[in-house]
Amino acid sequence: MATEQEQLALLRDQIDDIDQQIHRLINARAKCAMQVAEVKLHHHTPDQGDPVFYRPEREAQVLRKVIDRNEGPLEGAVVARLFREIMSACLALESPVRVAFLGPTGTFTEQAALKHFGHSAVCVAMPTIDDVFREVEAQAVKYGVVPVENSTEGVVHHTLDNFRASGLKISGEVELRIHHNLLVKPGSDLRSITRIYSHQQSLAQCRLWLDSHYPSVELIAVSSNAEAARRVSEEGEGVAAIAGEMAALAYGLDHGYNNIEDHPENTTRFLIIGHESVGVSQRDKTSIIAGSQHQPGALYQILEPFYRAGIDLTRIDSRPAKDGAWGYVFYIDFVGHQDDEPIKQVLKEVGEKSILLKILGSYPQAVI
Template structure:
């Protein structure tokens, strides 16, 4: 078992190392203590929910129309989660602590008005997982069958937010999320990262030098095609019903490996021979939250924009130079074919910082003057975890 957290430094709560007590006495002491902690946690959660209601009341009386839309503030949520992680002394991991606070916030928010979210369905996809990870399980999340439907639902005001994958490989979507932004006025209000990685797994009996067959679900085999071509060009690739099934097969076969996630490795006691072997690591692990309003700075933000330029030598270099000069960190640059004849290239650019930061604002002006067109897609809190 891996422990990716620090033990509580003081051990202050270990009050049962008393040799005079037997097991059931010790357990009794601990369970009474847990009950008393739960009592306090329950009261505090109630108190927090009451405060959230008060926040809603204040907003309603100040600006009824605005308040009716949603009480959800992405920048505030990100701040709360970051604080929860900063304060965390273990033994829970920061990820678990943030997850619990996400759910507490989700429950408090739903009390006033459950947040409505449209996601690229069907149910059970990674996009649904991303939606629930971001908004918590008290949100009302509904599947839609195409990315542009998700955009339309948000634009029409039928839902507060939409959740769409940035790329399309995992869920077999044809159109490209970013293309939708070119014709939409929606803003990016947040991002979600899911850790979905493929690994090459082996069992205790595997002869690593003699791997001649590799089991996995057909989709996972496809996602790792290039990697397999490079590393196991001669191994037979056998598609089975699921990655879990693939993992199970390894037990009796000394010349086989499986492609599956880390959960399967943990469940079946398998070893990870190679990790993150998917050909496009970024593909399905990032999702965008789309909404109608701009998000104020949270203190650790990202900005996305789309830039159109003519195809001239050195154009991209020229465009990106102001970022470099102002020490602004580009996190992603992606070119897409332009749909209009006038533009030859369209670039989607993500960078660290908020559009309202003085420095970023300067850079945006410079970049804008060098591009044929520039559209700000949104500034939003960086994925908290």
């Protein structure tokens, strides 16, 4: 009968052998990715613009296959995140991806950018959503990441409004579970807190918890949760921030309380914006802007073709048209790709019934 140490030694030898195999295969995959880049560059001509190395539909398909074939004991999403980082590192060998996000450093938007592109992407913080759009439009970066809606607080209207004037396309989406923490400077007394900083949406998402734990504390809305964490790092005793783990790490803060959001399923959806259209991945969404005359049944005329074709609408929002009193445009998300034949017919019919139809993009549904 082998002793405990002998059994552990055998298992550790097996792990070492497996690690060597994994290492060889990762490098083999990286070499293959470099060959892909060489093929694209060889066949690329100047009139085609910059060569495209990042293909969102292809990456979504790979990650779905990872999840589908996973047999455990690791969860499919865990394994997919490992592959996400491998793919990010391989893509960086072809061409590093520059991504603008709504900053500063430590925001949930940065976390969404890293979740989607991996840690080998070059992420650049922008002070406003407008700046993210401008940076991508100027091609100073390849892609941008902006928040679009929260499961408890609704849509981010400023993001929707930017799409009206922008020629950028949506190339992906990220769904991020939002966990809020009460952050303080190391050594702070939680009983002495008199001010709490956070973004107004985060304050709203923690309203019940705050009413229960700090009913008399001054709540101060700032531009972002990361800005809240920065202020706490620079101020003295008696202040706290509501922010996420990245902000805590970025500004050296301690966790006073964890997961203080009122709804445990609190999730924010982010959009990836860029210049290129995205091919079919088989599990796609499409986003459009549609406008109609201010008359009875106007919205019904836009939505009825989707119902008749059996197309699943996942989101409908209205915003002022800004080109006349009480006029509105509708932001609509639905399941499917604009190149799918049934959707082509629906969009053709909607275009005939609308005074405005703008296709913002078709893109893979969030995978991880």
